[in-house]
Amino acid sequence: MTTNQTTIAPFKNEPFTDFTQEDNKKAMQEALAKVKQELGKEYPLHIGADKVTTEDKIVSINPGNIDQVIGRVSKATQELAERAIQTALSTFETWKRVPSRERAEYLLKAAELMRQRKHEFSAWMILESGKNWAEADADTAEAIDFMEFYAREAIRLSETNTHQPLTKLDGEDNRLTYIPLGVGVVIPPWNFPLAICAGMATAAVVSGNTVLVKPASTTPVIAHKFVALMEEVGLPAGVINYIPGSGAEVGDYLTTHPKTRFVSFTGSKEIGLRINRLAAETAEGQIWIKRVIAEMGGKDGIVVDETADLDAAAAAITASAFGFQGQKCSAGSRAVIVESVYDEIVEKVAELTKKLEIGLQDENYAAGPVIDENSYNKILEYIEIGKKEGRLVTGGGKAEGNGYYIQPTVFADVDGKARVMQEEIFGPVLAIAKAKDWKEAIAMYNDTEFGLTGAFFSKDESRIETALQDMHCGNLYINRKCTGALVGVHPFGGFNMSGTDSKAGGYDYLLLFTQAKLTSRKL
Incomplete structure (x- = not known):
């Protein structure tokens, strides 16, 4: 290859596609049709x-349609x-x-x-x-x-x-x-x-x-x-x-x-x-x-205090827990909420979770399959464990479809030491725990062998400063979800058992x- 000594433009992140635009939607549909013609090679x-x-x-099979x-x-x-x-x-x-x-x-x-x-x-x-x-x-x-x-x-x-x-x-x-x-x-x-x-x-x-x-x-x-x-x-x-x-x-x-x-x-x-x-x-x-x-791995969490924007916090918890069916090392599979706003957050998260439609990903449903049969069985086992460790708020079992579909599941009133709060499930399962105050919530967040991502929701600047110092993870986000790191913007990697x-x-x-x-x- 011939070298090019001209100046290379500064780095800019690749923009995400807006699929509400008809042209972009059509382009993706055409790409899917093209790829489907090449399956099975x-x-x-x-x-x-x-x-x-x-x-x-x-x-290799399609986890959403296992006959494909x-x-x-x-x-x-x-x-x-x-x-x-x-x-x-x-x-x-x-x-x-x-x-x-x-x-x-x-x-x-x-x-x-x-x-x-x-x-x-x-x-x-x-x-x-x-x-x-x-x-x-x-x-x-x-x-x-x-x-x-x-x-x-x-x-x-x-x-x-x-x-x-x-x-x-x-x-x-x-x-x-x-x-x-x-x-x-x-x-x-x-x-x-x-x-x-x-x-x-x-x-x-x-x-x-x-x-x-x-x-x-x-x-x-x-x-x-x-x-x-x-x-x-x-x-x-x-x-x-x-x-x-x-x-x-x-x-x-x-x-x-x-x-x-x-x-x-x-x-x-x-x-x-x-x-x-x-x-x-x-x-x-x-x-x-x-x-x-x-x-x-990760057992990442979001901490919410009583000063936070509760709608924004609930939306971030839901997105972090259930994006790609919770199959991200950065997924927010735990939430720790201070008791004065606990019930309100649980209700808001439950409402948002129930709105997640499940189905084939080529038809662009919000929630799709987990990756394979082993994951499917493991996640369902954890859901049964969660039913004994907490209060089932929504979900709790298999979902319909010719694939590895599981209902997005939320457990509330979970003890910080419970298995569904401590072990990486890597599926659409969220455990929510209650803390007496924001300091206890941060301590509960830190009580894990992992340390990849976390988020803290608050409007109190002094508390935010404490969280920035004391929440022990490689990627900490304030007043936003704990997934979605961008290259060059959020260098990604975690502490403890989350890696090097x-x-x-x-x-x-x-x-x-x-x-x-x-x-x-x-x-």
Whole structure:
């Protein structure tokens, strides 16, 4: 690719699509119709320039219509994973020498192509992951944002010394540069199957690394669409290798491989801790300490005091709890309300929740399916637990439809130590607890092993200042919902069991994929 030394425009977030506009609505309907004509195809592994088809397949289905097959994706074995890592190793030797600006241009070109096909990418997610139009549109916009943002950051870090300016010393030329780590394993989640996949992969490769992308088994097709896009813009073969497969077989093999330099993971606490433990063991022939970049779970909450705008608080609680059926690590699955406004908030949240219509996502219902049968059964089990731990306000069971539909469910009068207040359910379940005052409410919010997102609703500035200092989470929002972080605006990552606080979409994120090298030359 020919480098372009012209000035790159400042970063701007990709706007969300307004689907109340008839033209936008029609464009999405056309994209959905186009994608439906392509369902059921087979997708190969990408190992360097080779497209590898295997007999064993991962069958991706529509969680909202389980009779509909999205695609059949070849499944990697350990032998193919080994071939992929050797390919990535050899490619790294040339890719690491490509100038940062040239690497960044691949991302910028991919972002522009994705922008042109925005609705098509969103349509794949609507059908494969069960997102409604707005949720899918936001996911695609975030993928575009990640590529745009990280491209600019790679250029900034390579062409300036603004991140860590060095003290001048007469007689020496001292420079601090950031060089790539090596081969990494990228393990994205199913809940943001395009944005986080694209973000983690492109952050690594624009920093000069090569990667093996092992997508979630429930959403491998949209990940393939991303990898194919990067191939289309001319990214050299072997920089991104696509190897869907079993976590136990392929994931563990790559995590423990002596040539794996880093693992970038987004997913559950349990899997994140397993990866961290496996990566910490030194394999024979390994000459480095592996780096783990992990964004794990959350049990996020919203605190409301008696001075708050109660309508705004109730709307934020409902949106945070039930956006994408609560299947976000940032989802506000807990609410802690001071007792003087508790009943009013519970009533308002119940009314808003009851208005959420459930149905197929391609028809753009507010509430759709959860991702698969395992999640479906787990969430229903938690609902039964919740019925014993609190007062069922609304929902409480299965919903109709040929898919994994569950009623948005609200429990009130839940003790802060209850399981539905402490354990990540990852579904459309909200637990509400009562506090005697705002200080106790903050203490109840902090009583969790997680620490990803939170929100505090109040009109009292002194209380807000206390909340800003004392609420322990990576992303804290005041008087707004606790979901919806924007690239470059809200760098995202959490404390405690929520991960390594990697701050994706922030100005220091790329440093996680590099190592700082100091060179000193006597003049």
